[in-house]
Amino acid sequence: MNATRRVNVATAALLLFSMTGAVALLYAIDHLQRKAPAQDALYINSPNVLRRMSLGYSGLLADIYWTRAVQYFGEQHHKGSGDFRLLAPLLEVTTGLDPRLLPAYQFGANFLAPKPPAGAGLPGSALSLMKYGIEHNPQQWRLYYNLGFLYYTELKDYARAEEAFAQGAKLPDTNAFMPILAAQMAQHAGEFDTARMLWFTTYQSTKDPNIRENAVGHLQALRVDEDVTRLEELVAKYRQQTGHPPTSMADLEHAGFIHGTPTDPKGHAYKLMPGGRIEVQDPQNIFFITKGLRPGATTPQPPPVRKADAK
Amino acid sequence: MNSSRTDARIGFIAFNTFREAVRDRVLYNLIAFALLLSGSAILVGEISIDIERLVVVNLGLTAVSIFGVVIAIFIGIGLVSKEMDKRTLYTVLSRPVRRWEFIVGKFFGLTGTLIVNTLFMAIGVLLALLYTAHRFEKMDVWVMVAVYFIVLQFLIVCALALFFSSFSTPLMSAVFTFALFIIGSLAEDLRGFARITHGAGGVLATAIAYLVPNFSALNVISQVAHGDSVPGRLILYNTLYALLYSTMVISGAVLIFQRRNLK
Numbered sequence: 001m002n003a004t005r006r007v008n009v010a011t012a013a014l015l016l017f018s019m020t021g022a023v024a025l026l027y028a029i030d031h032l033q034r035k036a037p038a039q040d041a042l043y044i045n046s047p048n049v050l051r052r053m054s055l056g057y058s059g060l061l062a063d064i065y066w067t068r069a070v071q072y073f074g075e076q077h078h079k080g081s082g083d084f085r086l087l088a089p090l091l092e093v094t095t096g097l098d099p100r101l102l103p104a105y106q107f108g109a110n111f112l113a114p115k116p117p118a119g120a121g122l123p124g125s126a127l128s129l130m131k132y133g134i135e136h137n138p139q140q141w142r143l144y145y146n147l148g149f150l151y152y153t154e155l156k157d158y159a160r161a162e163e164a165f166a167q168g169a170k171l172p173d174t175n176a177f178m179p180i181l182a183a184q185m186a187q188h189a190g191e192f193d194t195a196r197m198l199w200f201t202t203y204q205s206t207k208d209p210n211i212r213e214n215a216v217g218h219l220q221a222l223r224v225d226e227d228v229t230r231l232e233e234l235v236a237k238y239r240q241q242t243g244h245p246p247t248s249m250a251d252l253e254h255a256g257f258i259h260g261t262p263t264d265p266k267g268h269a270y271k272l273m274p275g276g277r278i279e280v281q282d283p284q285n286i287f288f289i290t291k292g293l294r295p296g297a298t299t300p301q302p303p304p305v306r307k308a309d310a311k
Numbered sequence: 312m313n314s315s316r317t318d319a320r321i322g323f324i325a326f327n328t329f330r331e332a333v334r335d336r337v338l339y340n341l342i343a344f345a346l347l348l349s350g351s352a353i354l355v356g357e358i359s360i361d362i363e364r365l366v367v368v369n370l371g372l373t374a375v376s377i378f379g380v381v382i383a384i385f386i387g388i389g390l391v392s393k394e395m396d397k398r399t400l401y402t403v404l405s406r407p408v409r410r411w412e413f414i415v416g417k418f419f420g421l422t423g424t425l426i427v428n429t430l431f432m433a434i435g436v437l438l439a440l441l442y443t444a445h446r447f448e449k450m451d452v453w454v455m456v457a458v459y460f461i462v463l464q465f466l467i468v469c470a471l472a473l474f475f476s477s478f479s480t481p482l483m484s485a486v487f488t489f490a491l492f493i494i495g496s497l498a499e500d501l502r503g504f505a506r507i508t509h510g511a512g513g514v515l516a517t518a519i520a521y522l523v524p525n526f527s528a529l530n531v532i533s534q535v536a537h538g539d540s541v542p543g544r545l546i547l548y549n550t551l552y553a554l555l556y557s558t559m560v561i562s563g564a565v566l567i568f569q570r571r572n573l574k
Contacts, residue, residue, distance in 0.1 A: 015562035018555040025552040029528045071503045
């Protein structure tokens with residue numbers, strides 16, 4: 001082996017060694033900084049100042065802030081923290097820099113308004129964000145839908161929800177559910193159907209895995225709430241007809257009220273409790289349910305996401 | 312015996328690179344401008360409320376970092392091409408100087424220049440701090456750690472400038488180095504983006520995110536401006552990272568320069 005070749009081989013080996021070492025160290029640095037006490041801060045929260053500082057590249061800066069908002073939410077959720085105080089300013093900066101960044105509005109509608117730990121518990125900020133979005137994107141039915149969704153789910157303001165859905169329904173490019181939702185708001189009818197339609201539309205109209213997972217959870221919870229309501233009505237009806245409460249689900253089946261053993265979305269049979277109440281077997285596995293819980297139990301919330309899910 | 316001769320040759324090239332760099336008038340202009348900016352931080356601090364120290368540290372260290380990077384790029388990009396243009400490279404290589412020794416010597420010369428420059432600029436920042444607070448405080452130690460991290464940053468920038476200079480024109484080398492500096496400053500966001508990307512795109516994004524230089528972990532200016540401490544382990548990791556990354560880039564430069572047809 002001549003001298004030049006020896007130098008080349010040694011240098012190539014050194015390059016590979018240092019590259020591996022640098023990547024491993026970078027991984028360690030990332031790990032260290034993730035472990036360090038949270039120093040999340042938004043030093044500049046004025047979209048106007050940031051727009052001027054971006055020298056015209058406000059679109060790129062908006063994308064960076066949007067990524068930061070998603071990461072922030074994921075990290076806080078991963079830590080199991082109910083503190084999402086930076087979510088609203090991050091989304092405001094993002095949409096201020098790029099008012100046409102629609103996913104940011106949808107994310108805001110789903111995670112700004114709900115109470116912690118599911119969200120930031122800021123319905124006012126969520127509403128302001130949607131109104132700002134509509135002002136800058138008046139032809140986007142999704143924003144009217146998000147606004148109506150907020151009025152209905154968080155504020156129970158049927159009149160404003162109807163108004164938002166009706167406005168969205170008038171747009172040339174709209175969703176078939178919009179006029180139906182507007183009509184249902186006007187009637188205050190079919191709570192379960194309305195809620196189901198809302199969450200189904202949410203699921204359909206996004207690609208964001210966080211929003212989709214949240215929608216699936218709510219759809220499952222709706223099914224449980226509806227099943228429990230219906231089964232408790234059947235128990236009452238049985239008691240009325242026979243003069244005594246049923247002792248098991250089999251009694252209801254023999255009386256012709258149900259066919260087979262009713263199960264929850266996870267495949268577990270519902271439990272008939274003494275006194276005629278219906279409970280789910282594993283309440284910690286079905287989030288957001290308001291019925292089928294032990295007396296005094298609170299609505300189960302999703303646990304902090306696993307690391308892989310947070311990505 | 313042989314290795315001591317190699318050391319002597321590298322040392323000689325490094326010394327000459329340093330001597331040539333400090334002769335450049337533009338260098339002094341840049342340092343003067345950085346010192347002026349650090350001094351003006353006192354003025355800005357006085358017209359704002361309760362953030363004098365914050366402004367001095369933020370503005371002063373940012374000036375040190377940005378002007379240092381400009382100096383590193385400005386000098387680094389011409390190290391090889393200038394020697395080729397003036398045909399001095401052929402004289403050097405016709406003597407018993409190996410090509411890798413030439414690159415490594417140039418790297419040490421350039422980093423030496425940057426370390427001396429940083430020292431002067433850091434003294435300027437410290438004097439501005441002293442003027443503002445009338446005494447040094449315990450938390451000023453962390454300002455020195457931030458300066459140390461800036462030096463580590465320069466180590467990587469010097470290596471990158473030299474790497475591009477080994478096969479490209481000065482203009483293109485400057486563009487490539489500056490672009491990598493910008494990308495590297497956003498490295499944390501880049502890795503965050505890679506974490507939320509799936510499939511082949513995710514693999515590619517992760518590979519890129521880990522291969523570009525990580526300048527974001529080396530920038531603790533806003534942290535120390537607030538008087539926050541810097542973990543000892545981060546100092547160790549960043550030191551090792553900067554050394555390994557520069558070694559990697561200089562190895563790449565050597566490999567390219569070894570194969571380059573200099574006729």
